[in-house]
Amino acid sequence: MKDFQNIKKIGVLLIILVLLPYITQARNIDPPFNEHEYFSFDCDLCSCSTSSGSFGFGTLGNANFIGLRYIYQKFESKKGIFENSPISKETFNTYQLWAQIPISNALYINVSLPYQDLSRKIDNSNEQINGIGDSNLIGWYKLRLYKKQKDSAMVNMGRAASGHALQFGVGIKLPTGKFEESLADNVNPGFQIGTGSVDGIFSLGYNYGSNKLGINTVMTYYVKGENKNDYQFGNQFSYSANFYTAFPREKVNIMPFVGLSGDIYNKITQYGETLNDTDGSITNATLGTEFAFSKCILGINYTLPVNQDLFGGNVESKNRFSLYINYAL
Amino acid sequence: MKIIKFTFALLLCATISSCSSDDDTENLTGKLGNIIIKFDNGVDDQDFIFGTSYNTSSGESYKLETLKYLISNIRIKDNNGDTFMYPSEKNVFIIDEADGNNAGEIWVTLNDIAAANYTEITFGIGIDQDRYALGADGQGDFLAKAEEEGMMWSWATGFRFTRLDGTYSSDTVTDEALNIHMGSVGTAVDNYREVTLSLPNMAIVREDKTPELHVKADIAKLFDGTTSVSFDEGYSQVHVDETTTGVIANNAMDMFMVHHVHND
Numbered sequence: 001m002k003d004f005q006n007i008k009k010i011g012v013l014l015i016i017l018v019l020l021p022y023i024t025q026a027r028n029i030d031p032p033f034n035e036h037e038y039f040s041f042d043c044d045l046c047s048c049s050t051s052s053g054s055f056g057f058g059t060l061g062n063a064n065f066i067g068l069r070y071i072y073q074k075f076e077s078k079k080g081i082f083e084n085s086p087i088s089k090e091t092f093n094t095y096q097l098w099a100q101i102p103i104s105n106a107l108y109i110n111v112s113l114p115y116q117d118l119s120r121k122i123d124n125s126n127e128q129i130n131g132i133g134d135s136n137l138i139g140w141y142k143l144r145l146y147k148k149q150k151d152s153a154m155v156n157m158g159r160a161a162s163g164h165a166l167q168f169g170v171g172i173k174l175p176t177g178k179f180e181e182s183l184a185d186n187v188n189p190g191f192q193i194g195t196g197s198v199d200g201i202f203s204l205g206y207n208y209g210s211n212k213l214g215i216n217t218v219m220t221y222y223v224k225g226e227n228k229n230d231y232q233f234g235n236q237f238s239y240s241a242n243f244y245t246a247f248p249r250e251k252v253n254i255m256p257f258v259g260l261s262g263d264i265y266n267k268i269t270q271y272g273e274t275l276n277d278t279d280g281s282i283t284n285a286t287l288g289t290e291f292a293f294s295k296c297i298l299g300i301n302y303t304l305p306v307n308q309d310l311f312g313g314n315v316e317s318k319n320r321f322s323l324y325i326n327y328a329l
Numbered sequence: 330m331k332i333i334k335f336t337f338a339l340l341l342c343a344t345i346s347s348c349s350s351d352d353d354t355e356n357l358t359g360k361l362g363n364i365i366i367k368f369d370n371g372v373d374d375q376d377f378i379f380g381t382s383y384n385t386s387s388g389e390s391y392k393l394e395t396l397k398y399l400i401s402n403i404r405i406k407d408n409n410g411d412t413f414m415y416p417s418e419k420n421v422f423i424i425d426e427a428d429g430n431n432a433g434e435i436w437v438t439l440n441d442i443a444a445a446n447y448t449e450i451t452f453g454i455g456i457d458q459d460r461y462a463l464g465a466d467g468q469g470d471f472l473a474k475a476e477e478e479g480m481m482w483s484w485a486t487g488f489r490f491t492r493l494d495g496t497y498s499s500d501t502v503t504d505e506a507l508n509i510h511m512g513s514v515g516t517a518v519d520n521y522r523e524v525t526l527s528l529p530n531m532a533i534v535r536e537d538k539t540p541e542l543h544v545k546a547d548i549a550k551l552f553d554g555t556t557s558v559s560f561d562e563g564y565s566q567v568h569v570d571e572t573t574t575g576v577i578a579n580n581a582m583d584m585f586m587v588h589h590v591h592n593d
Binding site for chain 1: 369371374375376378431432433446529530531533543545588589592593
């Protein structure tokens with residue numbers, strides 16, 4: 001019930017945030033903001049299996065950038081097998097260096113390297129782990145879609161962009177973070193700096209940008225490898241859809257967005273056997289905005305789970321907050 | 330397109346190299362390892378806590394200040410069907426809730442277990458007639474320990490297999506004494522029972538791998554197992570009575586399950 005009220009609150013906030021600029025100043029967006037080639041995508045297939053590729057909706061900003069992102073996440077996990085077993089309160093701080101680097105007109109790559117700082121509190125004891133996390137490298141091919149040419153009059157003008165584009169991504173996640181088997185029992189299996197595995201990343205994105213609205217959707221499938229502890233996180237499907245708009249001001253372009261995202265996890269495998277209660281799914285609602293000052297983009301967003309069932313209900317994602325500053329390349 | 334090809338190639342390499350061969354050709358003969366069994370007492374889906382009031386299906390409630398039981402003759406079966414019996418002289422344990430760690434678990438460590446992949450565990454609740462027939466001297470150090478822990482009546486009567494002390498309340502009484510001391514009565518009544526539990530995942534014992542079996546023991550089953558009992562109707566003081574001890578002994582067989590196995 002409490003969650004539902006929260007959702008309602010957030011819903012109201014969302015509407016206000018989206019409508020506010022319209023109310024204060026109704027005007028057409030000029031120039032159309034798809035001129036910036038919007039939408040980059042980054043999946044934070046982070047160390048922790050519960051942190052998801054879905055919130056990888058990174059930046060609304062310029063297609064190519066180099067930047068820093070900070071992510072704050074909270075989880076509550078049950079330490080023990082009973083309803084009244086103690087709760088472990090987990091805080092994940094991620095400091096991520098990320099970039100989208102152009103290769104050619106249609107090709108670009110995403111790279112990310114996080115530093116993880118994780119802590120959890122059970123009863124009165126604190127535990128902390130930190131270090132370099134797992135890094136991602138994804139290559140993208142972008143297919144722009146063009147309007148159909150109707151008349152001969154159009155022929156000499158070249159093809160007109162339709163605003164629609166598809167992206168195909170293939171990537172790899174490297175075990176640059178450390179996986180500690182001793183942490184894998186009972187409590188949140190995602191409480192790890194890294195998964196210790198090499199994973200494959202396969203992604204399909206679609207986006208559309210018009211004068212007033214932008215849509216960005218991406219679906220990603222992660223094929224998880226086995227690590228040296230014969231421990232293999234379950235394959236993961238992540239999706240996200242974001243809707244944004246833009247309000248250009250003299251010095252800054254404000255782009256608020258709302259989004260829905262989610263992850264579906266398969267069971268963890270160890271020594272060739274699947275482990276019970278290690279699968280799950282989560283759906284999140286996100287609210288955020290970006291501020292673009294010429295070459296610099298400041299982004300901020302807040303995510304709250306709408307629906308979740310992680311690790312047999314033993315792990316609960318509370319909320320997450322992300323802040324980033326990117327420099328357009 | 331070059332970069333895509335490159336990425337694909339990289340990915341392919343990674344995929345192939347991560348496919349390790351899981352052939353079971355490992356020679357385990359003569360290799361030994363350890364197993365840890367964690368007994369975790371609960372009441373239904375609640376972790377057991379001393380002094381907390383729990384309800385039974387017959388509308389009565391109970392609170393405990395002592396909760397102990399005897400486990401013996403632990404043996405485990407591997408995925409080839411071979412059974413490993415833990416050495417008899419060491420194979421008897423008092424599981425005392427008061428010995429629980431901060432997670433409420435009572436750990437039993439079994440050393441020098443044959444390295445194998447185990448799928449099933451069997452153990453006895455109480456002391457069997459063979460062990461009892463060894464006589465007082467044949468019990469080794471365990472006799473003194475059982476006496477110290479209040480898990481003996483007298484030698485002639487034998488061991489208490491369960492010791493639950495506390496109080497109960499019903500429609501008619503409040504905080505009356507509750508003592509469930511179930512056991513065999515000499516050689517006249519045999520209340521030793523065994524349970525076999527399958528493991529949800531294999532327990533992989535190696536020289537350097539110590540699996541942990543997390544055994545959940547549901548105390549509620551003692552009163553609401555195969556037979557539901559009423560404290561008011563003869564089950565508040567269970568001692569050497571043939572009938573009531575037998576009912577509790579049978580109920581105790583429903584208490585245990587292996588919740589999960591944690592492999593190293």
